[in-house]
Every structure is written in structure tokens, then in C-alpha cells.
Amino acid sequence: MSTKDSFEDYVFSLSKDDFELLKDTIIKRNNMEKYRASSIEELTLLKERPILCPACGSSDCIKDGHTANGTERYLCKECGHTFILVSKSIFNSMKIDFDILARYVQLMSFNLPLEAVEELCDVSHPTALLWRHKIFATVNEYQDKV
Numbered sequence: 093m094s095t096k097d098s099f100e101d102y103v104f105s106l107s108k109d110d111f112e113l114l115k116d117t118i119i120k121r122n123n124m125e126k127y128r129a130s131s132i133e134e135l136t137l138l139k140e141r142p143i144l145c146p147a148c149g150s151s152d153c154i155k156d157g158h159t160a161n162g163t164e165r166y167l168c169k170e171c172g173h174t175f176i177l178v179s180k181s182i183f184n185s186m187k188i189d190f191d192i193l194a195r196y197v198q199l200m201s202f203n204l205p206l207e208a209v210e211e212l213c214d215v216s217h218p219t220a221l222l223w224r225h226k227i228f229a230t231v232n233e234y235q236d237k238v
Contacts, residue, residue: 119191131190133163136177146180147173182226196223 106114120130129135143153145168156167156174163176178184186193192213199209210220 119189123191123194127194129190132183132193133177135190141177143177145171145173146175147171182230186223188223193223196220197227200224200227 123130129138148171150168150170152169153166156165167174196213206220
């Protein structure tokens with residue numbers, strides 16, 4: 093049976109790179125337990141969002157390998173367009189970890205001042221403003237459709 097001291101000794105003995113890997117793994121596990129997903133793509137598939145071509149709207153799509161960062165890529169058999177699940181969404185150009193995005197949305201829902209959200213998510217003011225704009229625009233478009 094491991095003790096608290098043995099865990100502390102182990103953690104403090106890790107190199108900086110190994111410690112970062114451990115932190116990333118813990119975040120991934122927490123996200124899996126909380127959301128049952130550790131990325132936007134996984135969450136999209138979990139919620140059974142249909143895979144539609146963003147160019148023509150066809151559902152006749154097949155898997156077509158992966159992007160350079162490991163994201164699943166799809167090919168539309170109708171028009172030949174290649175895309176990823178978050179194409180034409182607010183998440184398409186976001187270079188953000190899933191856990192930070194989830195934290196950002198959660199803090200926004202509590203109506204925290206933007207400066208506090210920036211601090212807690214460790215993002216710049218322009219980035220926080222951009223994300224807020226994208227999220228509100230998406231919610232607004234969704235409300236118009238309902």
C-alpha cells in the first residue's frame with residue numbers, strides 16, 4: 093500500500109517534462125470522469141452529432157486519416173471535401189485545451205467578470221474577449237433557430 097509520503101517523494105523526483113506529462117494525464121482523467129470525453133471531438137462523437145460535410149451538407153462521409161495534431165479527418169464522398177468534426181464551428185480555430193475551454197464556459201455561466209475569467213484560465217484579454225464573442229454568437233444563433 094502506498095503512502096502519502098511515497099507519492100510526494102515520487103512527484104518531487106520527477107523531471108520537469110515528466111511532471112508536465114503527469115499533470116496532463118491527471119487533467120485528461122478528470123475530464124473523462126466529469127464529461128466522459130477529453131476533447132471536443134470526443135464529446136461531439138459521444139453526443140452522437142451527425143457527421144455532415146460542412147461544404148455540401150452530405151452525410152455520406154468516411155474517415156480519411158488524421159491531421160498533423162492527431163485529429164480524425166473525414167472525406168465527403170459527394171463533393172470530395174476533407175474536414176474535421178469541428179469545421180465551421182466556434183472550436184475550429186481554437187488552439188485551446190479542452191479542460192481550459194470547459195473551465196472558461198463554466199466560469200462564464202457564473203457571470204464572473206472577464207478579468208477574473210482571464211486570470212483563472214490563464215488567457216490574455218483579447219483571447220478571452222474573442223472566446224466570449226464566439227460563444228455568445230453561437231448561443232444567439234441557436235436561440236434564433238429554436
